[in-house]
Amino acid sequence: MSNTLVQNESINKTEEIKDSILEHLCFNLGKSPRIATLHDWYMATAYAARERMMRNFVSYTEKMQNKTLKIVGYLSAEFLMGPHLGNALINLGIENETKKAIEQLGINLNDVLEQEEEPGLGNGGLGRLAACYLDSLATLQVPAVGYGIRYEFGIFDQYIRDGWQVEATDKWLRNGNPWEIVKPELNYTVKLGGHTESYTDDKGKYRVKWIPASEIKGIAYDTPVPGYKNGVTGILRLWKSEAVESFDFHAFDKGDYYGAVHEKVFSENISKVLYPNDVSDEGKRLRLSQQYFFVSCSLQNAFHILHLRGLSIDEFPESMTFQLNDTHPSIAIAEMMRLLIDEHQVGWEKAWDITKKTFAYTNHTLLPEALEKWSLPLFANVLPRLLEIIYEINSRFLLTIRDKYPGDEDRVRRMSIIDERGNKSVRMAHLATIGSHAINGVSALHTKLLKQDVLHDFYELEPDIFFNVTNGVTPRRWIKLYNPRLTSLITTHIGESWVNHLETDLVKLEQYADDPTFQQAWHDVKRQNKTDLAHLIQAIVGTKVNPDSLFDIQVKRIHEYKRQHLNVLYIAHLYNRIKQKRTDGITPRTFIFGGKAAPGYVMAKLIIKLINSVGETINNDPDVNGLIKVVFFPDFNVKNGAHIYKAADLSEQISTAGKEASGTGNMKFAMNGALTIGTFDGANIEIMECVGEENFFLFGLHAAEVAETKSNGYRPYDIYNSDEDLKQAIDMIQSGVFSHGDTGVFQPFVDTLLNYDPFLVLKDFRAYAECQQRVSDAYTNQKEWTKMSILNVARMGKFSSDRSVKDYCENIWKVNHA
Numbered sequence: 001m002s003n004t005l006v007q008n009e010s011i012n013k014t015e016e017i018k019d020s021i022l023e024h025l026c027f028n029l030g031k032s033p034r035i036a037t038l039h040d041w042y043m044a045t046a047y048a049a050r051e052r053m054m055r056n057f058v059s060y061t062e063k064m065q066n067k068t069l070k071i072v073g074y075l076s077a078e079f080l081m082g083p084h085l086g087n088a089l090i091n092l093g094i095e096n097e098t099k100k101a102i103e104q105l106g107i108n109l110n111d112v113l114e115q116e117e118e119p120g121l122g123n124g125g126l127g128r129l130a131a132c133y134l135d136s137l138a139t140l141q142v143p144a145v146g147y148g149i150r151y152e153f154g155i156f157d158q159y160i161r162d163g164w165q166v167e168a169t170d171k172w173l174r175n176g177n178p179w180e181i182v183k184p185e186l187n188y189t190v191k192l193g194g195h196t197e198s199y200t201d202d203k204g205k206y207r208v209k210w211i212p213a214s215e216i217k218g219i220a221y222d223t224p225v226p227g228y229k230n231g232v233t234g235i236l237r238l239w240k241s242e243a244v245e246s247f248d249f250h251a252f253d254k255g256d257y258y259g260a261v262h263e264k265v266f267s268e269n270i271s272k273v274l275y276p277n278d279v280s281d282e283g284k285r286l287r288l289s290q291q292y293f294f295v296s297c298s299l300q301n302a303f304h305i306l307h308l309r310g311l312s313i314d315e316f317p318e319s320m321t322f323q324l325n326d327t328h329p330s331i332a333i334a335e336m337m338r339l340l341i342d343e344h345q346v347g348w349e350k351a352w353d354i355t356k357k358t359f360a361y362t363n364h365t366l367l368p369e370a371l372e373k374w375s376l377p378l379f380a381n382v383l384p385r386l387l388e389i390i391y392e393i394n395s396r397f398l399l400t401i402r403d404k405y406p407g408d409e410d411r412v413r414r415m416s417i418i419d420e421r422g423n424k425s426v427r428m429a430h431l432a433t434i435g436s437h438a439i440n441g442v443s444a445l446h447t448k449l450l451k452q453d454v455l456h457d458f459y460e461l462e463p464d465i466f467f468n469v470t471n472g473v474t475p476r477r478w479i480k481l482y483n484p485r486l487t488s489l490i491t492t493h494i495g496e497s498w499v500n501h502l503e504t505d506l507v508k509l510e511q512y513a514d515d516p517t518f519q520q521a522w523h524d525v526k527r528q529n530k531t532d533l534a535h536l537i538q539a540i541v542g543t544k545v546n547p548d549s550l551f552d553i554q555v556k557r558i559h560e561y562k563r564q565h566l567n568v569l570y571i572a573h574l575y576n577r578i579k580q581k582r583t584d585g586i587t588p589r590t591f592i593f594g595g596k597a598a599p600g601y602v603m604a605k606l607i608i609k610l611i612n613s614v615g616e617t618i619n620n621d622p623d624v625n626g627l628i629k630v631v632f633f634p635d636f637n638v639k640n641g642a643h644i645y646k647a648a649d650l651s652e653q654i655s656t657a658g659k660e661a662s663g664t665g666n667m668k669f670a671m672n673g674a675l676t677i678g679t680f681d682g683a684n685i686e687i688m689e690c691v692g693e694e695n696f697f698l699f700g701l702h703a704a705e706v707a708e709t710k711s712n713g714y715r716p717y718d719i720y721n722s723d724e725d726l727k728q729a730i731d732m733i734q735s736g737v738f739s740h741g742d743t744g745v746f747q748p749f750v751d752t753l754l755n756y757d758p759f760l761v762l763k764d765f766r767a768y769a770e771c772q773q774r775v776s777d778a779y780t781n782q783k784e785w786t787k788m789s790i791l792n793v794a795r796m797g798k799f800s801s802d803r804s805v806k807d808y809c810e811n812i813w814k815v816n817h818a
């Protein structure tokens with residue numbers, strides 16, 4: 001097309017979008033431009049964008065009726081989507097036109113985008129991964145539905161008061177949600193509690209009936225998910241719980257008004273709030289009910305779709321495949337059996353064959369405290385029929401084990417779905433593994449350890465069903481949307497095909513790594529991104545930071561295994577050097593932290609307090625004179641991530657080796673030009689393999705050494721005594737240097753480190769400090785640093801979620817992709 005034609009088309013599009021925004025402002029919001037608030041403009045723009053997606057949405061849903069297509073159901077208790085509007089504009093390819101349209105209406109697009117309240121329906125990595133995969137599924141034109149829960153309250157909002165984390169309810173729906181479309185006609189009944197009864201049906205067959213104590217209804221809320229410039233719109237289908245009968249007339253007639261609405265209150269509770277635990281398990285009744293609720297609605301919906309497509313039950317595995325995003329939805333295996341056997345009168349063997357062919361399971365953690373277990377009495381109480389089915393699955397499975405390994409009762413005990421030790425419990429990872437035809441870890445190391453340890457017996461039994469699918473993140477949101485300066489620089493040099501062909505095309509940047517003009521432009525982009533973040537920090541935290549200092553950033557959930565405290569110990573050590581006037585070799589640095597601690601995780605909350613206390617002391621000490629600064633950025637979430645990843649020089653990925661299944665923040669940072677200081681853990685290893693050892697700061701123990709250190713009787717106190725720098729850093733914390741002389745506040749922290757140190761912080765301290773010195777030295781050569789930064793980005797193509805989703809399509813789901 002000629003330039004003029006392209007320009008005319010763009011002008012027409014701008015006019016069209018402007019008209020659409022004005023129409024929505026009038027007809028959906030009942031406002032004139034004169035009295036419209038910024039939020040009204042946001043809503044009107046969101047509706048205008050949604051309208052453009054809906055045509056594709058309808059045709060895509062239509063396409064799913066095609067009998068020969070296999071649909072992917074991605075079952076996840078969390079979808080951390082992030083703000084929709086900016087992403088929708090990018091994926092629809094109308095960001096420039098919308099910006100112009102909005103400007104012509106006298107408004108600034110960034111102000112409008114700022115209005116969107118993020119749907120925080122996830123805790124961290126696992127939920128955000130699900131969101132990246134939905135973007136890639138739509139981009140790769142794979143027919144898919146993301147199934148989850150429409151929590152009324154998402155992950156809590158974090159405030160910092162006097163250095164401590166304070167939680168507040170996340171009322172993300174209070175101003176309305178323009179992205180969802182409620183489908184009241186798509187509703188399913190879910191049973192809870194009660195008991196079962198057996199009976200003989202009219203054909204003389206033994207059957208079981210579940211008489212529930214209560215029933216709730218799940219209503220579908222659909223959110224369109226646009227593919228990248230391809231006219232495809234996928235679906236995120238979230239279930240909201242409601243009462244089957246919202247008003248108990250019987251109770252009301254008896255004059256019991258409160259009793260009359262009790263049912264409604266109870267039912268609505270199910271989808272009320274997201275559990276704020278990242279990588280730890282809390283065996284709560286409501287959580288089990290939540291899991292069963294969304295899984296049952298989703299599977300009933302799948303049977304409905306099967307029926308609409310005119311397919312038989314035998315054809316289920318060819319028509320639909322379900323991916324279990326960790327064990328949270330793994331009750332689906334028992335529910336599928338229940339639906340087949342109790343509701344569709346299928347025999348056990350056939351039902352099991354269908355189930356196993358339909359499900360695949362992704363494990364996201366090896367931490368023992370995160371492996372889901374439900375106490376048997378609780379399970380029996382909430383899901384009596386499902387427990388019976390699980391017993392039957394288990395007894396048939398254990399027969400095959402006894403058959404294969406005669407006399408090996410220890411193996412039988414290890415592999416059983418029921419853990420018979422102590423208070424008996426149901427091991428959900430075993431259920432998920434036994435009921436799936438494919439099991440995968442999320443990085444090469446994690447998969448290796450999964451096969452070696454946690455699921456070793458199962459791997460021995462069926463080695464061919466274990467796969468690795470290394471995680472990835474979507475470059476649409478994490479580069480194009482959130483780093484427009486870098487995007488523009490890259491696109492000017494290598495064209496724009498990299499946005500959806502990261503693996504093959506980003507590498508074209510390598511040819512510019514030594515080009516001084518390109519290096520300067522690259523450096524300028526980073527410098528501007530850092531200046532923007534510095535302004536934001538000044539506005540939000542009130543701390544002035546220097547954009548010419550090295551921005552050293554650790555943002556992620558606060559957890560001991562992620563070792564934010566290793567970072568803090570190093571900062572205390574630097575402070576100690578400054579106080580002793582040993583500043584040689586210290587490069588000016590700004591240490592930036594962000595992340596939420598689970599509200600009940602005392603040590604994680606104490607680590608937040610420590611970071612803030614160390615920051616307060618250092619930032620206000622005239623002896624430091626701004627050489628180093630420490631900032632805790634509150635309420636880290638997807639929306640704030642937009643400003644943070646792109647401004648990093650150094651990405652902290654310092655978990656104890658073997659503990660971080662993959663990490664995805666590591667990928668977001670490296671794709672945006674940060675260098676990594678990291679351990680031999682999760683996807684760090686693969687990132688290092690891609691970007692080159694010389695462009696990566698590696699330190700610390702390997703996973704095998706971690707295990708060995710522990711089994712040899714690890715004594716952290718000895719390390720404390722033998723490393724003077726470390727000793728002084730810990731002593732400063734203990735003696736109240738960072739707490740106005742209060743020696744009590746951080747005592748539990750110090751005690752844990754000196755006596756247990758379960759994540760080997762002390763053991764890795766020396767290696768970390770030395771590695772940080774190498775970072776400081778490298779940063780003094782800005783030309784060389786910039787070159788390393790360019791090479792990091794150029795070689796990160798593998799970590800696009802498009803590659804991950806293609807891996808799932810080809811190896812696990814056996815479906816086609818674009």
Ligand code: KOT
Binds near residue numbers: 124277371372442
């Ligand atoms: C939470 C509770 C139980 C089981 C697993 C989790 C979990 C794991 N939540 N988030 N994760 C993270 O998942 C990411 C995506 O795979 C990984 O990159 C990260 O290493 C996990 O910690």
